[in-house]
Amino acid sequence: MIMSRIEARRDEDSAAAASPLTDRLLAVLPAEAVLTDPDVTASYANDMASFCPAGAPAVVVLPRTVEEVRHVMRTATELRVPVVPQGARTGLSGGANATEGCIALSLTKMDRVLEISPVDRIAVVEPGVVNAVLSRAVGEHGLYYPPDPSSWETCTIGGNIGTASGGLCCVKYGVTAEYVLGLDVVLADGRLMSTGRRTAKGVAGYDLTRLFVGSEGSLGVVVRAVLALRPKPPRQLVLAAEFPSATAACDAICRIMAGGHVPSLLELMDRTTVKAVNDLAHMGLPETTEALLLAAFDTPDPAADLAAVGALCEAAGATQVVPAEDATESEMLLQARRLALTALEAVKGTTMIDDVCVPRSRLGEMLDGVERIAAKYELTIGVCAHAGDGNTHPTVCFDARDPDESRRARESFDEIMALGLELGGTITGEHGVGVLKKEWLAREIGPVGVEMQRAVKQVFDPLGILNPGKLF
Amino acid sequence: MIMSRIEARRDEDSAAAASPLTDRLLAVLPAEAVLTDPDVTASYANDMASFCPAGAPAVVVLPRTVEEVRHVMRTATELRVPVVPQGARTGLSGGANATEGCIALSLTKMDRVLEISPVDRIAVVEPGVVNAVLSRAVGEHGLYYPPDPSSWETCTIGGNIGTASGGLCCVKYGVTAEYVLGLDVVLADGRLMSTGRRTAKGVAGYDLTRLFVGSEGSLGVVVRAVLALRPKPPRQLVLAAEFPSATAACDAICRIMAGGHVPSLLELMDRTTVKAVNDLAHMGLPETTEALLLAAFDTPDPAADLAAVGALCEAAGATQVVPAEDATESEMLLQARRLALTALEAVKGTTMIDDVCVPRSRLGEMLDGVERIAAKYELTIGVCAHAGDGNTHPTVCFDARDPDESRRARESFDEIMALGLELGGTITGEHGVGVLKKEWLAREIGPVGVEMQRAVKQVFDPLGILNPGKLF
Numbered sequence: 020m021i022m023s024r025i026e027a028r029r030d031e032d033s034a035a036a037a038s039p040l041t042d043r044l045l046a047v048l049p050a051e052a053v054l055t056d057p058d059v060t061a062s063y064a065n066d067m068a069s070f071c072p073a074g075a076p077a078v079v080v081l082p083r084t085v086e087e088v089r090h091v092m093r094t095a096t097e098l099r100v101p102v103v104p105q106g107a108r109t110g111l112s113g114g115a116n117a118t119e120g121c122i123a124l125s126l127t128k129m130d131r132v133l134e135i136s137p138v139d140r141i142a143v144v145e146p147g148v149v150n151a152v153l154s155r156a157v158g159e160h161g162l163y164y165p166p167d168p169s170s171w172e173t174c175t176i177g178g179n180i181g182t183a184s185g186g187l188c189c190v191k192y193g194v195t196a197e198y199v200l201g202l203d204v205v206l207a208d209g210r211l212m213s214t215g216r217r218t219a220k221g222v223a224g225y226d227l228t229r230l231f232v233g234s235e236g237s238l239g240v241v242v243r244a245v246l247a248l249r250p251k252p253p254r255q256l257v258l259a260a261e262f263p264s265a266t267a268a269c270d271a272i273c274r275i276m277a278g279g280h281v282p283s284l285l286e287l288m289d290r291t292t293v294k295a296v297n298d299l300a301h302m303g304l305p306e307t308t309e310a311l312l313l314a315a316f317d318t319p320d321p322a323a324d325l326a327a328v329g330a331l332c333e334a335a336g337a338t339q340v341v342p343a344e345d346a347t348e349s350e351m352l353l354q355a356r357r358l359a360l361t362a363l364e365a366v367k368g369t370t371m372i373d374d375v376c377v378p379r380s381r382l383g384e385m386l387d388g389v390e391r392i393a394a395k396y397e398l399t400i401g402v403c404a405h406a407g408d409g410n411t412h413p414t415v416c417f418d419a420r421d422p423d424e425s426r427r428a429r430e431s432f433d434e435i436m437a438l439g440l441e442l443g444g445t446i447t448g449e450h451g452v453g454v455l456k457k458e459w460l461a462r463e464i465g466p467v468g469v470e471m472q473r474a475v476k477q478v479f480d481p482l483g484i485l486n487p488g489k490l491f
Numbered sequence: 492m493i494m495s496r497i498e499a500r501r502d503e504d505s506a507a508a509a510s511p512l513t514d515r516l517l518a519v520l521p522a523e524a525v526l527t528d529p530d531v532t533a534s535y536a537n538d539m540a541s542f543c544p545a546g547a548p549a550v551v552v553l554p555r556t557v558e559e560v561r562h563v564m565r566t567a568t569e570l571r572v573p574v575v576p577q578g579a580r581t582g583l584s585g586g587a588n589a590t591e592g593c594i595a596l597s598l599t600k601m602d603r604v605l606e607i608s609p610v611d612r613i614a615v616v617e618p619g620v621v622n623a624v625l626s627r628a629v630g631e632h633g634l635y636y637p638p639d640p641s642s643w644e645t646c647t648i649g650g651n652i653g654t655a656s657g658g659l660c661c662v663k664y665g666v667t668a669e670y671v672l673g674l675d676v677v678l679a680d681g682r683l684m685s686t687g688r689r690t691a692k693g694v695a696g697y698d699l700t701r702l703f704v705g706s707e708g709s710l711g712v713v714v715r716a717v718l719a720l721r722p723k724p725p726r727q728l729v730l731a732a733e734f735p736s737a738t739a740a741c742d743a744i745c746r747i748m749a750g751g752h753v754p755s756l757l758e759l760m761d762r763t764t765v766k767a768v769n770d771l772a773h774m775g776l777p778e779t780t781e782a783l784l785l786a787a788f789d790t791p792d793p794a795a796d797l798a799a800v801g802a803l804c805e806a807a808g809a810t811q812v813v814p815a816e817d818a819t820e821s822e823m824l825l826q827a828r829r830l831a832l833t834a835l836e837a838v839k840g841t842t843m844i845d846d847v848c849v850p851r852s853r854l855g856e857m858l859d860g861v862e863r864i865a866a867k868y869e870l871t872i873g874v875c876a877h878a879g880d881g882n883t884h885p886t887v888c889f890d891a892r893d894p895d896e897s898r899r900a901r902e903s904f905d906e907i908m909a910l911g912l913e914l915g916g917t918i919t920g921e922h923g924v925g926v927l928k929k930e931w932l933a934r935e936i937g938p939v940g941v942e943m944q945r946a947v948k949q950v951f952d953p954l955g956i957l958n959p960g961k962l963f
Contacts, residue, residue, distance in 0.1 A: 137749040138852040139881075161751050183694040194692055196701075197669065212939045218848040219880040220666055221917035222655040222705045223924060223935045224962060225944050229668075229701035233694045250751035277609040279633050279722035319791065376690040380610040408691035409611075445693035452695060463695045467684045472697050474950040478943065490696065 040098055040122070041078055047090040052128070054079040063123040066110040067170075070369065070419065071454040074119025076103070081128045085203070085211065085242045088124070092240065093209035095122055101487050102207075104236035106146065106178025109170035111372050112453025114182060114235040114489055124240065126177045132156050133243070140248045141200065141217055146177025146241050153246075162248040165192035168449070169357055177241050183233030185449030187356070190407030191283045191317075192249070194449065196232045203243035204231060207480045217245045230475070235451050236486040238479040255283045256321035257349035258342040260332040261308035265289060265390070265402075268310035269383035271335035272406050275314065275328055276379060282328065284315035285407030286356050289386070292401040292414075295362035302355045305339070310386075312337075312406065313352055359403040360414060366399055369419040371432045372412055375439030376448030379409035388438045389413045396431040398424070410448035411439075433459075452490045460490060512570055512594070513550055519562040524600070526551040535595040538582040539642075542841065542891065543926040546591025548575070553600045557675065557683065557714045560596070564712065565681035567594055573959050574679075576708035578618065578650025581642035583844050584925025586654060586707040586961055596712065598649045604628050605715070612720045613672065613689055618649025618713050625718075634720040637664035640921070641829055649713050655705030657921030659828070662879030663755045663789075664721070666921065668704045675715035676703060679952045689717045702947070707923050708958040710951040727755045728793035729821035732804040733780035733811040737761060737862070737874075740782035741855035743807035744878050747786065747800055748851060754800065756787035757879030758828050761858070764873040764886075767834035774827045777811070782858075784809075784878065785824055831875040831884075838871055838888040839896075843904045847911030848920030851881035860910040861885045868903040870896070882920035883911075905931075924962045932962060 044053050054060055055078050064073045077100070082088045095102045101121040108115045117123050130147035137160045144153060150164075150171040157164050167186035168174055174184070180202070185194045201215030215221065215228035231238055262268040268287055275285065288296070288311045293304045304311065312332065316324040322342070329340040343349040364370045377385045386402060389411070393400040404411040413435050417428035436446045436459050446452075446459045461469050473491055476483075516525050526532055527550050536545045549572070554560045567574045573593040580587045589595050602619035609632045616625060622643040626636050639658035640646055646656070652674070657666045673687030687693065687700035703710055734740040740759055747757065760768070760783045765776045776783065784804065788796035794814070801812040815821040836842045849857045858874060861883070865872040876883040885907050889900035908918045908931050918924075918931045933941045945963055948955075 136850075136852065138745045139850045140748065141850075183698075185692055189692060193669075194694075196698065197665075206939070206943075210939050212943060213937065214940065216848075216917050218850055218882075218916050218920065220657055220661060220848045220877075220882050220920040222666075222921060223917050223919050223928075224932055224940065225706055225710075225947055226655075226668065226701045226704065227940070227943065227947075229698045230947075232698065234697055238697075250753060273610045276612065281722060376688075376692050378608075378611045378613075378690055380608065405692075410690075410692050444690055445688050445695050447695050448690065448692040449694060456695075460696055465685065467678070467682050468686070468696065468699070471678075471684060471699065471950065475697055475699075475702075475947065478946040478950060 040094070040100055043094045043098065044078065044080060044091065048080060048082060048087050052081045052083065052087065060123065063105065063125065064117040066108040066113060066115040068111050068113040068453065068455055070371070071113030071116055073113070073116035074121065076117040076123035077120045079123040079125060081125050083128045085205065088205045088240055088242050089209045089211060091122060091124055092205050092207060095484050096208045096482060099482060099484065101484050103486050104181065104240050106175035106181065107173050109174040110178060110182055110453065111450045112455040114451050114453030116454055118487055127175060129242065135160050135162070137162060139217070142246045142248055144176050144244055144246060146175060146244065148176045150174050150176060150179060157248055158251060161251050163251040164198065164246060164248055166195040166198060169360065176244060180232050180241050180244060181234065181236050182451040183449070185405065185410065187284050187286060187405065189405060190285050191281055196229060198247045199228055199232050199244055200247050201245040202228050202231055202241050204239035205242055206239050207482065207485050215245065233451065235453060235489050237476060237490055238485065252283070252317040253319065254346055255315040255317035255349065256325060256343055257284070257313055257315040257352045258325045258329055258340065259352055260312045260329065260337040261305050261339040262310040262312065262337050265310045265386040266383045267336035268312050269386060271312060271332045271337065272379060272382060274331040274335055276407065278331060280324065280328055282314045282407060283317040284313065286313040287311070287404040287406035288356065288359060289402040291399060292359050292363060292403045295366055295401055296355050296358050299362040299365050300358055304355055313356055315349065356403065363401045363414040363416055366416040367418045369417055371415040371428055373414070373432055373435045374412055374447045374450040375435060375444055376408060376410040377439055377442045377444030379407065381442040381444070382406060382409050384442055385411055385438065389435060392431050392434050396427040398427055398431055400431065408448065409444070454489060457490055512566070512572055515566045515570065516550065516552060516563065520552060520554060520559050524553045524555065524559065532595065535577065535597060536589040538580040538585060538587040540583050540585040540925065540927055542843070543585030543588055545585070545588035546593065548589040548595035549592045551595040551597060553597050555600045557677065560677045560712055560714050561681045561683060563594060563596055564677050564679060567956050568680045568954060571954060571956065573956050575958050576653065576712050578647035578653065579645050581646040582650060582654055582925065583922045584927040586923050586925030588926055590959055599647060601714065607632050607634065609634060611689065614718045614720055616648050616716055616718060618647060618716065620648045622646050622648060622651060629720055630723060633723050635723040636670065636718060636720055638667040638670060641832065648716060652704050652713050652716060653706065653708050654923040655921070657877065657882065659756050659758060659877065661877060662757050663753055668701060670719045671700055671704050671716055672719050673717035674700050674703055674713050676711035677714055678711050679954065679957050687717065705923065707925060707961050709948060709962055710957065724755070724789040725791065726818055727787040727789035727821065728797060728815055729785055729787040729824045730797045730801055730812065730814040731824055732784045732801065732809040733777050734782040734784065734809050737782045737858040738855045739808035740784050741858060743784060743804045743809065744851060744854060746803040746807055748879065750803060752796065752800055754786045754879060755789040756785065758785040759783070759876040759878035760828065760831060761874040763871060764831050764835060764875045767838055767873055768827050768830050771834040771837050772830055776827055785828055787821065828875065832886060835873045835886045835888055839890050841889055841891040843887040843900055845885040845904055845907045846919045846922040847885065847907055847916055848880060848882040849911055849914045849916030851879065853914040853916070854878060854881050856914055857883055857910065861907060864903050864906050868899040870899055870903055872903065880920065881916070926961060929962055
């Protein structure tokens with residue numbers, strides 16, 4: 020839709036582009052890759068954390084080649100214009116929100132899968148490849164790219180790298196960072212740097228690859244990535260267990276993990292979330308439950324593993340344990356989980372999604388605390404969690420048109436992060452800092468940490484043009 | 492033995508310690524933690540790459556607390572004295588070799604396992620904990636710390652972190668970097684910084700944890716680490732397969748990995764290595780083989796997995812496939828593999844152990860090339876390899892008393908690295924750069940990479956006192 024509008028206005032844009040910035044950009048980029056119509060550029064101002072402040076981009080660029088990205092960065096350096104790298108803008112922390120007058124550098128047109136090697140178990144991709152497209156492409160070779168953020172059908176690998184995304188798979192397979200072997204990065208001044216490797220191992224020099232993963236576009240622009248793949252596991256089988264309290268569900272999680280089990284998924288939805296999902300999609304989930312636990316195994320004998328885990332759930336007080344009998348039933352349960360955030364958004368129109376990760380031994384205290392905070396602020400806060408990782412998403416539901424409720428929402432959101440830190444956790448397990456949590460980063464990593472991180476930023480971006488105002 | 496000598500000379504040392512440096516150190520460190528007897532300090536000059544240049548330490552310090560380490564670093568900063576952090580000095584690249592007049596900062600006395608949590612699947616340790624000690628301690632809780640460098644019975648976790656060590660397990664379980672969640676680091680000026688987390692996930696700010704892993708003591712001194720653990724897998728069962736050529740063995744490796752198998756170990760020994768092991772330890776390995784492949788599985792049904800892999804070996808031309816029938820036979824085969832480097836050292840008295848990692852699809856070309864290089868330089872070069880990772884250890888055997896042979900050894904060693912780079916590999920899969928490969932680092936990462944890495948070093952160590960002369 021946007022694209023047809025862009026085409027219609029291209030001539031108009033070209034005429035309007037008589038600024039030094041667009042002139043310089045158009046010296047190398049084709050006209051269709053340089054958008055200046057304010058209606059169009061405004062649509063690139065936000066990621067999904069739409070309540071975070073965002074400026075208006077001066078221009079949106081949609082390069083298709085590394086050389087075009089280099090030209091954008093050289094231009095930005097010459098003219099001292101801020102650059103905000105963007106993927107599909109599905110992020111939840113405002114990390115891709117525009118800075119006033121910036122170049123919004125959308126990598127979505129660099130969307131080629133360049134190579135898939137079953138022997139080396141790697142894929143080489145451009146940053147704009149959509150996660151699901153890559154997953155399906157490698158699947159055809161019997162391979163598996165695990166990171167699966169909820170937005171996997173639309174989010175890009177470049178965005179996943181920028182935010183070090185997680186997902187449902189992490190309890191067994193880890194996060195995006197574990198799958199990035201090497202990068203080509205365009206630096207702030209337009210120079211091209213390669214990091215890492217395409218081999219299974221490698222320790223030549225500092226691990227700059229990992230430094231870039233999760234750096235939210237503030238150190239350079241990823242234009243190519245070598246990703247590690249795994250063999251495709253057997254299809255997972257899911258079990259659902261109902262608990263009379265969140266504490267009992269958390270007890271079950273501790274028993275499962277201490278018992279040496281390796282589930283491919285271990286998710287929790289609280290009563291509020293279950294009800295929201297039912298209200299939205301009439302899934303027929305059990306609303307009598309205080310906490311619904313989903314566990315899955317993709318092992319050679321998942322039914323046996325589910326039986327063992329089911330017994331642990333019962334020992335922890337589960338009132339009902341229902342293993343899915345086949346892939347269809349499993350998929351229905353996962354679908355309910357994937358709807359959680361959308362369903363909670365429907366409750367009051369707007370949500371603030373927290374992303375606190377605590378040691379899983381402290382998960383029960385975390386859930387208790389969130390309930391206390393919800394009562395204190397008289398708010399609905401639903402919790403869904405990648406429970407096996409201790410990664411909770413307490414989701415504050417509020418009416419953004421109500422100033423008092425909005426204020427209470429923000430206060431409760433902050434209090435949840437404070438609780439997470441108290442419990443030995445982190446303010447962000449997988450969504451990143453962006454704009455939303457930048458005041459909190461310092462509280463988590465301390466003054467020495469902030470000083471060293473800022474100094475690292477200075478090394479890669481001495482002019483401060485790369486995604487300014489994010490993280491710090 | 493060293494310790495008894497130290498004790499005997501303690502009084503003498505204290506008397507001899509009347510320099511500004513030792514005076515300042517002794518203001519906080521106890522006398523037994525500050526060694527100045529040249530006979531003793533000389534014994535801390537080298538790691539296992541003894542042919543790399545090393546200076547004489549001015550003093551060896553053996554702190555037991557974080558505060559003592561901080562005092563050492565503050566002193567070093569004040570007096571502009573270089574500091575070389577050391578673990579068990581089992582490294583193979585000279586990364587722990589002393590700089591002339593340095594403080595050799597041995598972390599071996601900080602050897603406590605502070606915490607093991609089966610629910611959170613983490614261990615918190617001091618840097619001087621020996622890898623095997625940790626492995627056994629977590630094993631008692633049903634847990635597993637995978638990284639297993641060959642020196643695991645003596646090397647320390649701090650050293651493993653400094654060099655980002657690998658081992659035999661990596662083909663399934665990855666390298667040390669995958670298991671480091673958080674660090675406490677004493678910076679060059681004595682400030683204490685915490686990085687990372689104790690949670691399963693976390694993306695708050697830049698990943699400085701990973702930046703420190705593999706930084707060879709050049710960015711700070713690790714004084715505490717939070718390590719990720721896994722549930723202990725079933726005991727692995729090993730298969731040995733003989734091949735009529737290295738090419739056929741590499742073909743088998745490609746078939747195994749492309750076939751979606753996940754062995755817990757996939758190792759290769761060439762004919763030279765097999766013969767050396769037999770000569771040393773009379774293991775009765777088949778000397779008729781051109782390449783011996785060891786594969787193992789720690790799955791629920793390892794015999795079935797070994798049968799499948801055995802069939803792939805036969806399809807690739809294996810002349811004999813012998814699965815171990817039990818743990819004892821498996822252990823014998825692994826023992827042979829672990830003896831490889833020692834055995835090759837016995838061939839001519841000295842070795843230079845290369846550590847080139849190539850994409851596993853290029854492994855055959857790598858082995859062919861090494862054979863060509865050995866012939867060209869008229870040298871014995873045995874290859875053992877973590878073949879599943881493409882990580883080869885071509886080991887040049889030479890007589891260090893023969894200048895011409897020593898020169899040819901170094902030239903062949905370099906030519907092997909050049910070959911690795913040509914094949915899309917890295918000069919170091921797991922041993923690090925240290926002194927040995929610092930001229931090669933620039934060839935691998937290029938001028939922009941070197942410039943950015945040097946700038947990162949400058950951030951953390953503006954005075955250049957931390958392990959100077961290594962890496963770059």
